[in-house]
Amino acid sequence: MMRTIVIGGGIAGLATASLLAREGREVTLLESAATVGGRAGSWEQDGFRFDTGPSWYLMPEVFEHFYRLHGTTAAEQLDLVQLDPGYRVYFEGHHEPVDIAAGRAENLAVFEGIEPGAGEALDRYLVSAESTYHDAVDRFLYTSFASMRPFASRELLGKAGRLARLLLRPLDRFAASYVSDNRLRQILGYPAVFLGSSPTMTPAMYHLMSYLDLDEGVLYPRGGFTRVIASIADLARESGVRIVTDARVTAIRTTPGARASVAGVDYVHDGQTVSLNADEVVSAADLHHTETELVAPEHRSYPERWWRRRTSGPGAVLVMLGVRGELPELSHHTLFFTEDWDENFGRIFASEASIPEPASFYACKPSATDDDVAPDGDSNLFLLIPVPADPGIGRGGVDGSGDSQVELVADLAIRRLSEWAGIPDLAERVVVRRTVGPGDFAADLNSWKGGALGPAHTLGQSAMLRGSNASKRVTGLYYAGGSTIPGIGLPMCLISAEILLKRLRGDTSTSPLPEPARDGAPAR
Template sequence: MRVAIVGGGIAGLATAALLARDGHDVDLFEQQQGVGGRAGSRSVGGFRFDTGPSWYLMPEVFDHFFQLLGTSSEEQLDLRVLDPAYRVFYEGAPGAAAPAPLDVRADTDANLATFEQTETGAGRALTAYLGSAREAYDLALRHFLYTNFTSPLALASPAVLRRLPRLLPLLTRSLEDFVARRFADVRLRQVLGYPAVFLGSSPDRAPSLYHLMSALDLTGGVMYPQGGFSHLIATIARLAGDQGARIHTGATVTAVTTADTARRRPRARATGLRWRDADGTEHTHAADVVVGAGDLHHLETRLLPRHLRTYPQEYWDRRESGPGAVLVLLGVRGGLPQLPHHSLFFTHDWHANFDAIFEGRVPNPASVYVCRPSATDPGVAPADHENLFVLVPVPADPGLGRGGADGSGSPQVEAIADAAVAQVARWADAPDLTERVVVRHTIGPGDFAEDLSAWRGGMLGPGHTLRQSAMFRARNRSSHVEGLYYAGSSTIPGIGLPMCLISAELVLKHLRGDTSTGPSPVPRPTAEVDHRRRRTRRSSQTGWSAS
């Protein structure tokens, strides 16, 4: 079939690659001049900044995706295990000295020992916690992530039914409560609760089923692809092109075109797109299938007429966005050994922190995330310099404004950035950090809204609360337009690069008529693929890339 894909983020690129490999005729349209979407990149003054995701988690999902394309993660990426996986800096209670930073290591036994040293009995409690997390993670991979929820009976497997007494409480209890019943020390609670932020939520809003995230970061699962996440995006774009997909950048889709079916449901069928090129010239593109792989709110409320919207504005008015963000990209002269690749800066009263974000106020101080990719990848900064990516969670509110170079962003965005950089300097004992900054660029919620068409300017998409998770999340097929599908963080299975890869596979399963709940079967390698793999391995050993 002829397939048109709207959006060139990781979900759109992955969908293009999978559908083209399955024999479809695929064109992808991206409004920006480059692909990547939220997983973008920016080069300034010899520094190369990833402007989006920076945690490589759920490696099994990446492995499976590459296998579906006849290759492997090993062939395509140079992955490094991070140790420490990350460092946590704490504010400390009012009037008290801040506790020493805590390192989460790549070794599970080391993390058990750290928990035990922090709180007597916490090592034993963490062993049980991680066992539960691994069971939940494995169950999710086999039964809840790779499904379109089109066949309820498919979910009623013996494995699911057998675990139902333990599974139901995980859906009705918050992650915060689940953690608090097992650990008393606030620092350990924060380490175990923070993964909710990766899901666009907070520990008191996310279901405790998401404690499964700890099966990843506390057991040696944090890696980094050399070249950064922009290299990951470029790799998937190249693979999509190798399969025959055509990628059009500077191509803004203005409408999904349809034809009436003379039936009540579906009311119409997709016939293609209208789009505008960089010169402002309008075009049409015929297609049998359209995949909206960008922001679902934008597609539904801007690209479809009202009577064909499965998710009209009224739907979004009742939904909860994940947080927005102010991003601060810093090029720094000299070293910063205080900061490993990933660092988290936790405020003591993070209830107030999260409440402020979800009630529309900027937290002060904020719990901040810092990535120093130059700790692992020398190619992201000039010699004797550091590359810092600072993320400040804020309300999803484009009214906070846009960022800019060298302090030229909106006053609110720049003030938030100033406070965050000063906070990192104090807590990490780098008092001269501000004076050593040679490159600075900020990105605000207004940029997410304008450049990425992000709903409410959010950095992630709809948060993973109970009624916005699994089968309760927006489905990935239009109820009113035959041949219109969705992929990306707005739809099932949800937020994050691995989830977006799965969402691409779910579109593939729809077109195949596959109602299974697990990953698609991996094709057996052909002799040609085996030869290419051997050639790639030989060339990588000599420093030459066959690609």
């Protein structure tokens, strides 16, 4: 039986381990932390529970497809709730927020109410976004690019001109060609942040993201993303995966020779170094950490000189607040946008980066939907403030004990939220507080440059240009997760697990794997 080791127990590692175990491999997953989840972690204090990472349930069909590959469904695994409004946006200089509804027709009316003609423009924008989204799912997301032959189809070649234009035009200019009001441009441009980039750096191809939130709507799994991780970990164990926590991998061992093969890994567990042999190793840990710390220098596909030419996504300061009382001014998801985005994002991604002030940021209030995340009558609040990817900004802490720059960013965001949303006593009502900074992402997750997400989705870091999911120098060494193909986000991490399985099978197709038949129904 093929022996496989998976490094990292985030969603990509769990999903990869589960799929490979179902393929008949003997799989051991090694996670350095005490619990699985990675970025999608959880923290509790005094009756308040917080997801410490992802909070948007988008691309539901990707989750559904993954569950169906395991003979189950999202409905059987999760209690999904449709959010309406999907999210709320406060804009600097405007007193009234804008609510984005759960459906397309309502959002066309929202746009039209802000700018005459914008409703029809949004309709055209979403037609393009939907078409591009389905092209991406069918042709680009579920492939390892191990063969370019599938891209020579007549259908795809016929779309080459349009796709090229979308790749070469930045998202902000593309959005501006449809609407004039700065607020509407920002609503269409903000998905770039999900991709670890900015609207000026992200190709217009990614306007497909607007189809997800403005047309399909936003869902929430009760129990939060902790529940999503638990469901996938359960499937992995049921598939036969052996999960070992508190297991910090220190090296990927290889056979001697110019063209080395995987031999296994060394890891530390309970203070002892353990050597575990394997025929394959899949690292779902940060790719930079894997290549520059775990692989011997002569066997690195992506050495440090390669990373010097890459662009990291932003870092982040995370703020978890337990607040006494209700916060009706906030939706489940609320965004706060500054007027001057060029200055805001420019400071984050500049060669001499600095923390923007004022800064755009995001607030999540799961207690709007979930009864179990805060004491009765109180509110759970999670803030994410994008900052430069720089561990020197510092680490966070509990009750204001984090490094000074991290706590200052948190204080300013709380103050701005209080002013813009009209909650003057917000700071006085906070009874639980924890911060996380770029230094924590670097130390706890081995994240390159302390980034919160991974390499940015710029033109040179998308699709086949993002980097392979197989080592060029070590036979049997593979990669999965947000720092390799297809990219950032929980759905992308699930897809990364599937395209790795396809690579190992020698499957160069571009579409999702067929789903097994279930309850007498034909396979999908």
